[in-house]
Amino acid sequence: MEEIFVLENVLEEAKAVSVNLEIVGLQKNYRAVTALKSVSMELKGNKIIVLLGVNGAGKTTLMRILAGLEKPDRGQILFNNQNTDPKELRQISTLVFQKTAMFTMNVYQNLAFGLKIRKVPKEVIPKRISDALQAVRLIGFEKRRAKKLSGGEQQRIALARAFLLDTDVLLLDEPTANLDPNSSTIIEKVIISQKSSQRIIIMATHNLNQARRVADEIVHIHDGEVVEIAKTDDFFENPKSEISRKFINGELDF
Amino acid sequence: MNTATKTIAVLLIIIIITGIGAYAYLQSTHQNPQTTPTPTPTLSPSPSPSPSPSPSPSPTSSPSPRPTASPTPSPSPTPSPTPMPSPTTLRVATTTSLYDTGLEDTPETLKNGTVIKSDLKDAFQAKYPWITINFIALGTGAAIASAQRGDADMLLVHSPSQELTYLKGGYGVDRKIVAYNFFIIVGPASDPAGISGMSNVSQALINIYNAAQTPGSNVLWFSRNDASGTNTKEISLWQAAGYNYTQLTNTTLNGSWFKSTGTGMGATLLAANYYGSIGGYTLSDTGTYLAYSTRGDIQLKTLIQGQQSLLNVYSAIIDNPQTITGTNFDASLLFVSYLASSEGQQLIGNYGVTLYSQSLFTPIIPLLSGAVSNDTLLTWIKSYAYMDSTPAISAAGTECPPQYRYNAGNLYSITYVSNNNAQVSIGLPNYYITDGQKVTTLQTAPTQSNSKVYRV
């Protein structure tokens, strides 16, 4: 039986009220292309919300806006019922990119980057980093140059880097795209272990099976709009919209 | 049109416009030089007004020799229906000091742009329109090397010792002296070494040397140290004063009062003027010094002038067609003959008068052919620049030892005939110190001279 290594800093006391993220009427255009037409939803903590949709549907755009990397043309994002601007969002959330990015430093420095910014005390950092590496099964990789790692290794480092930040919103864009099925499963378990009432996890994936395994809620986005939001089982067994039904069956032509 | 097409169209337009512009420019530089404003007949500020010789042909220049090997019949100066010979280019390697005076291809113009004197190139090309002259200005050493390689057809330089070597090596023929002037020693107005007005150049250099040795002195000497004609003269002056030039340039032996610039005359004058708090002394040719000081670029004063050891003689040598291939002997001979012709000599003699109130060069043919007489000067020139058949520098020789003459025609029997047959005596040219005071008595002025600037 594999043991699941749980990050120490994840163990928190359950709080009565969970965090919530409310998205109201988000619109985003890039030059002539409308990436998001009008997106509204309400997301709560203690859940993993999976964004499903075909390529170009608007998943990445939505995630980048939630991460505070883009400014929406219209709409609001309320965190705990408070309006936010991109700057605040950057502190509240962190995004793991689909195509991993590594600084030209070694693994330790990459991981420590965010911690140093948040002024985590120096004595605590090494332990946290080694715990994080343990969780993603990359023990002892501290001194390796991050850019020289394989795709899968880089992805796991990127995940560890995000987990370390302990943000309120965790955004993951195809987090296991480069991993073999075995590693995928392990990482899925780590992601699940990140769930807490104080954290909202939003994940984008193509992998329907992964969605089934991991998600508590499914948000199906198509053509810049939210087509359907439902609990996982409801979504897959009883899709309410025609588009969703076609998508699940692999018949969706775009 | 999409972006790519637009870009290509714009590029094509630019290329076409550049091409047309280049073509037009090249055409204009091949124009008959007569189209440039012809010299006005009057010289307003000159002390003794006289009709200036126009570059158009005068009957007196017909005796100038025509080489028998000329391309087609009748290089006659008057526009005639006879066909011109095929166009050819003449490359003249000259020294930077001579070139920078502008005698060769810069007309003398007033500040308002009026051309008062045309230059040798325009005048010659007006007379022989099928020949295009290009002057290549280099240090004497490089000019000689250039001619030796055949990159130039002839030399116009001022370094008899180096000219002798050139002739000796078989590279040159038909040496012809065309003009002379004097070097000058210039320096700071405060003259810390106290050499102003001295007649003994060697003693002056000794004074400079000794003054420079005393601790705390600010006496500096600037040398070109670039094997130029001026530098060659400077080396001989130091030698006459008893110093070894190579040792002088050795900064570890001498400390730093002896500065070698390695650059041209103008740059060396600037260094002598602007270095440190007062600058220093240097040997300069007249033309460059006058050009810089009348423009106010330097404040150095002329301290020693007009001495025998400062004589500066300009000669032309044609590349030996027997040893250097691909050179233009005929055009060279035409040009040298032109320089020695009365018209050329007048052009040389009058250059600089309006801008600097004195000639920069004194034409030599009148002196050599007896049209004017000055025995002292003649002796000086012969001792400095004549060569015998050894070959060696010797007053008993001639301008060009006989073994180095080739197809010269009557190059060596050209005499001077003035326009109006006026007898003019010449003496040592006048020099002006930069604050405008004219020096009228010179230490070794020949007795018969009335120190008049030579001109016709």
Next chain:
Amino acid sequence: MPDIIVPAIQQAIKLITSGDPEVYATVYRTIYVAGLGTLLSCLWSIPIAVFIGLYNFRGKWVIKGIFNALIGIPTVALGLLLFLLWSRQGEFGSLNLLYTLNGIAIGQAILVTPIIVSFTANALGNADTQLRDLAKTLGASGFRTNLRLIRETFWSMMLSVTAAFNRGFGELGIATIVGGSLAGETRVLTTSIALDLNRGFFDIAMAYGVILMAIVIILALTVSLIEHIKNEDITWKKFSFWKMY
């Protein structure tokens, strides 16, 4: 062509091994002025480049364009301008910079400023936008993000610094006009070449040219080598040098 280059290389070796102190002094002076000039220029160029590269402002393209254009400023024009400013009648004549090595260095510092500014600003601007996003999403403020980007593009900056040094090392106009090429004082490699050319000693001139090029090439290779070592593209094992690409 080989009959020009080979004797030149032989002559260059002769010059170096002759032990002539003037040769070494000339090389030293050239390195001094180019090095000092480049260092000085970095002091003001890099902040300017950071500002241009990482911040957006009105008219940015005009400023960039001007710096790009000034990269090719003719050295004689700049040398002449400085000569006029620093001569006794000029505004800054009291600085006594003419005919000194430091004067040449300052002139070269001005000369290479557009090179450092343009190259560095470009490198910063082109820095992987992903890295910028990464820094931001990890919580870095604008300032810290820029700092990170500067460190990420450090080797591109080194490239611009090397290019700047090379430009100063091989320029003639400023060294001649401002420095005067005084033997033993302000004579550098380029003015030595010009001088020997004027004297007609083409072989010695070519030899100096060979020395100049050799130094430039060695420097460029060294910087590249250090970059690769720091990026751990190679280790100290003997033949791994050739595996670099």
